Amino acid sequence: MTLTEIERPVPADDEVLVRVRATSVQPYDWHHMRGQPYVARLMPGGPGLRRPKFAILGADLAGQVEAVGKDVTGFGPGDEVFAMSKQGGFAEYGCVRAAELAPKPKNLTFEQAAAVPLAANTALIALRDQGRIRPGKKVLVNGASGGVGTFAVQLAKAFGAEVTGVCSTRNVDLVRSIGADEVIDYTKEDFLLTGQRYDILLDIAGSRSGSACRRALTPKGAYVVVGGQAGRWFEPVGHTFAALALSPFVSQTMSLADVVGCKQNRQNLLTLTEFIEDGKITPVIDRTYPFDEIPEAVAYQEAGHAPGKVVVTVSSGTHQ
Incomplete structure (x- = not known):
């Protein structure tokens, strides 16, 4: 894994550009990073046969809306949001389909919200x-x-x-x-x-x-x-x-429990937000890493002994 500077992504008509404030690390990420188990490379939704399917890992993100595509309604710049996306959380900016985005729970920090999706x-x-x-x-x-x-x-x-x-x-x-x-x-x-x-x-x-x-x-x-x-x-x-x-x-x-193939992830996030804002569930966070230590965060999570979630606070610098 390397830290690289690339162009800021531009949202498609049905997408929202999110300034990522926090993300989290989980087995989904390192399975795609390593392309293991090898049999998964042959399966729909797998990590890719010969090369990684995702250029930027990170399925969870929490942040603020930076810009919206022309067909997007209900979101505007500055809105605090969170989402589960197949990729893009390990970045300062990420494009997410508006249909996958939900308002961030009001009683959670960005780091806590990134632990949820x-x-x-x-x-x-x-x-x-x-x-x-x-x-x-x-x-x-x-x-x-x-x-x-x-x-x-x-x-x-x-x-x-x-x-x-x-x-x-x-x-x-x-x-x-x-x-x-x-x-x-x-x-x-x-x-x-x-x-x-x-x-x-x-x-x-x-x-x-x-x-x-x-x-x-x-x-x-x-x-x-x-x-x-x-x-x-x-x-x-x-x-x-x-x-x-x-x-x-x-x-x-x-x-x-096939979360990747689920078509109601946004509605599920809204349901989870009700539980969170009612005080019935609270994210358990084991460790928080800075953005430039994502490789260390992935290695720690991959070791398999983290109680709760491993979260990354995304920096406000220029790297992505």
Whole structure:
């Protein structure tokens, strides 16, 4: 990754030019940076076959409207906004389709807002759309201390569910502090052997197979794949496909939280904003890096031990 000066982008007719104030780093970014797993290069929406599909990474951004395309209504210069875009967040200026842009939550800083879009959207899709969460349901979040996990725990509580989080010893207090009713330390206890059964099992960590996780589900429960352990060739794609292949043959629902393919991301951001402004969910930020240290931020996030989100404050200089 290099810091390079390029021309300021010009918004298309349906786009908004955003002066980026903050962005965040997540597995989506480094998977595209490395082009791994290799099998993903052959898939629609993958990182590109021979060369990177995206010149500028960064799926999350928060900032201020600088200019709008001629067909854009509802946004004007100076408006504070945030968005989930396929690329462009690792820059001082980025063009975003107006249909993907939403007003920034009033009670969040730019750094906090930049932590929300992809991770919180993923958690929302997993719980509401795939898990069909309802008040009183029992939810287990495997990987409760990461970016998606911290949002998932809070959202499940906001929906009125009973939540169990699975994490390592050092993150037990964090997961409990954001609302988990019970926390399982995976270094001391196997969540598959507790005898508990859950209506929704949100699998972010991918530490156990989908077939094994069925033992922790009710007969009509929902297993939702979010991620898995990274590999050079197949994982986490293999882990995901193996779980989905079970779905026609079992009584439980086995599904994927596909945030990249979702067509309602702006509406989801508006829904998340309601939860945020009502004080029901708050971004958990582990570290904040300056703009010129994005490579270090990516390396730290890729190591896989960040509790919550890794955020980057974008400088006001001339580089992009």
